[in-house]
Amino acid sequence: MPEYLFDFLDELEYLKDPQRTAIITDIDGTISEIAPTPQEAHVDEEMRKILRKISERYRVLAFISGRPVHEALRMVGVPEAIYVGNHGLEYIINGRYERLREVDDYLPIIRKCAIELKKKTPDENIIFEDKGICYSIHYRQCPDPKLTEERIMDTLREMPESRRIRVDHGRMLVELKPPVEYNKGLIVRKIIEESDVSSAVYLGDDVTDADAFRELRKLESEMMIKAASVIVLSEEIPDEIKDSASFYVSGVPEVLRFFRWLLK
Structure with missing residues (x-):
């Protein structure tokens, strides 16, 4: 501590x-x-x-x-x-x-994953934030945030395209990013x-x-x-x-x- x-x-x-x-x-x-x-x-x-x-x-x-x-x-x-x-x-x-400059090649893939994820997780409490380069999926307002996070991650794993990008976690959000170090x-x-x-x-x-x-x-x-x-x-x-x-x-x-x- x-x-x-x-x-x-x-x-x-x-x-x-x-x-x-x-x-x-x-x-x-x-x-x-x-x-x-x-x-x-x-x-x-x-x-x-x-x-x-x-x-x-x-x-x-x-x-x-x-x-x-x-x-x-x-x-x-x-x-x-x-x-x-x-x-x-x-x-x-x-x-x-x-x-x-390395991020540009991944922007269409990130957007495609975000759009597909939105279709497969229809929940008005989930906020999809297009940040130009990255995409944040906020689940803070969902009744069961932990269950919603699991649903988001399970859905992403079913998408072949998601293996070509980086998926990170933050405070009550999942973020889709270019796989740039x-x-x-x-x-x-x-x-x-x-x-x-x-x-x-x-x-x-x-x-x-x-x-x-x-x-x-x-x-x-x-x-x-x-x-x-x-x-x-x-x-x-x-x-x-x-x-x-x-x-x-x-x-x-x-x-x-x-x-x-x-x-x-």
Whole structure:
């Protein structure tokens, strides 16, 4: 189990060097509350104001999300920051959009699997979210989420095309992705190496954030940086994901409290 973040702030003073520190965070469940549907989630104005102040003070502020990158930018509303969408498959840096070219070959297959899955799992409580590169199938609102997840996975296994793509799990969702070896950990390493910082913190709340937590540990062991990984706890997070982080906070309000501390 990670340590409670606010018991160790004295040890994290190194994060207060704005020219040598990268502040990197997930969005949903970290700087915004989890909502019943993706469309209902939002970053509140108090959080946005603090993020703008961090952007003004710190040389590196980055947001890494499973959402499409332009949607992440719209949701957060801090244009000077780095935005990474679809778990690292596309990003906006200095206002320029780029995505991994390898994903293009898989987009028709992902769409075909999603359409077929929707036909074979007719349930108005299941939300199919087309994210341009990836496809998320949300079952949070289903009466029996576990049974619905099993039904989704069984249906996917019956599709020959699904063997050509990557199927991942998140908080009450299944995600169809290109089978490209890229994740939040690799993009965290890329941001840190290209920014030439000496310290970093990453905050997240989901299964995919564990890749970033583990990558920070590697970067520390390589003596490249000092780093802190912070998980935002919830009942939906498996224990092994919790254990991959160094510290924990109890919710989005405590993330805001931590950001305020950074600015003191």
